[in-house]
Amino acid sequence: MKVICRNNEMREGSFEEQWVKEAFWHTSAHVLAQAVKRLYPDTKCAIGPAISQGFYYDFAFSFSFGDEHLRLVEDEMRKIVAEALTVRVYEMEREEAAAYMRERDERYKLEMIENLPAKEMISFYRQGEYAEFCAGPHISNTCHIKAFQLLSIAGAYWRGDEKNEMLTRIYGISFPKVSELTAYLQRAEEAKKRDHRKLGKELGLFTIFEQGPGFPVFLPKGMVLKNLLIDYWRRIHHREGYMEISTPVMLDRSLWEMSGHWEYYRESMYTLQIDETDFAVKPMSCPGGVLVYQSKPRSYKELPMRLGELGLVHRNEKSGTLHGLMRVRAFTQDDAHIFMTKEQVIGEIQNVARIIDEVYTKFGFAYRVELSTRPEHSIGSDEEWEMATDALKKAMDGIGVSYVINEGDGAFYGPKLDFHLQDSIGRTWQCGTIQLDFQLPARFHIEYIGSDGQAHCPIMIHRVVFGSIERFIGILIEHYAGKFPLWLAPVQVKILPIAERFHDYAEETADRLEKAGLRCEMDERTEKIGYKIREAQLDKVPYMIIIGQKEAEAGEISVRSRDQGDTGSMSIEEFIEKIREEDGMHSC
């Protein structure tokens, strides 16, 4: 495929190469804009880039653009592709380009041109009657866009700023071959099948009531899963010298004023009055942790003091941002606050990073680390921020963890290391964070008595590993497509008697497996074995045990694995042994 670049150079490349894909999708976006202008000439064009999968274009329509218009635009695009328009590139002086856009009343284009450096020549790409100022590159002819589909309409703010007017964004995908489009759409269907909202409903893990938008409800099986994760979390943190505490869900306003939340986090907090005093429901557990630290005099001998808390926090998220378990208004943070001396900072950060690595590795997640620096809206001096940011860098360098810098995305009280893990469909989610905080200890005047007999202000780390247990569960559901590993499966073994007369033996088996610590269920219905297997399989239970004449006589059990199918018969002891081996691979 030929790609035409800004300097009129023609390059050749295959669609598999990223830079060709970008040119291809970029031209697709231009074809979309061309079709829109043909059908609705008074529409104003904003921007239309290629994205990681496909392209979009932002328009300002003079009417409400809906799904029915999308099909019409597609038809027009088909014509443009059939016309096999050659794409040509040429340059204009800035003033000339501005005049061109002014003449056509393309106010967004004009604004963009006016924002470009003064002396620069401005490149235009033209296909047929449609010309647009654009840095390119583009493919050389519209005829290559053989297979495309407009996927969705969405609102998007001009220049991504919520204060600006909202434009209509049209998303699309395109390929040189119809087979590639079909494959893409099939992959999208597959991804939908692992959607945690769908699986959560099908597997009876969680729900969200219409009466409580953003407030997730754990059903019995989801609760088993949540508790297993919490058990695992407790084992690790106990091993690492953490103590667990629990602080109130709501506290007096004065505390939040002291911590800075009242000023810096107010719009995200739920507030209420008790006896004419303002209270806020906690959006974070840190002030409670600080109060626990402060509850008695502390010695340097107690440091580092690691206080863990599975804190239920509430945040008033905007309604449109809610998404299953991934984005909610109430969630459990696996929080901990570590109070320490200056000398202990690096070591503690590294220790937390090791825990996060251990946990993510156990679930088979890849992750990447970002260092988020001082945001605009924040407290503390530049020196403190620099020191804190430096400490985070040093700690990561010391254990050879690489990271990228995320400017201005820190918490209002300190810089942070964010751990973004990648799920099974390539999306990334922020889960773990390590935040270094010089501010809260100072604001609360907390101290410890050092070996010199003097009072000192400790340094504090806020950190989470799962991040939010709710979100982590959502990610796990999609990561495993609902097929949880044995140690996490809400039901590990389903016992399926073939007929009623084997129920006694089945119950005896269940009893022995439960005594061995397995989570069992028995399907006592008078259904055919094929039906019971089908249902257990759809429930994604790791092991099914079939019990009939043969097993009862031999005193054995037939084992069917969710993933491998029929694995033949064995004694109960053998099965328990087999399970223990498998489970052992996953315990910490």
Next chain:
RNA sequence: GCUGGAAUAGCGCAGUCGGUAGCGCAACUGAUUCGUAAUCAGUAGGUCGAGGGUUCGAGUCCCUUUUCCAGCUCCA
């Protein structure tokens, strides 16, 4: 919050031009006692998300509202 869609039985869905609500699975009852992904028959189940309006008549048209979905903004 903003833009565009959607909401019909527990779940998945159909419902034409506005004419009085249906299918499959699940549930329940009965029969069947069965060997590795769906046994058969019957029964019951609905203020068509909520509120208002237009109309002789509204699941269907209009307005308001709630929730969900795709995004934007934001974020654990």
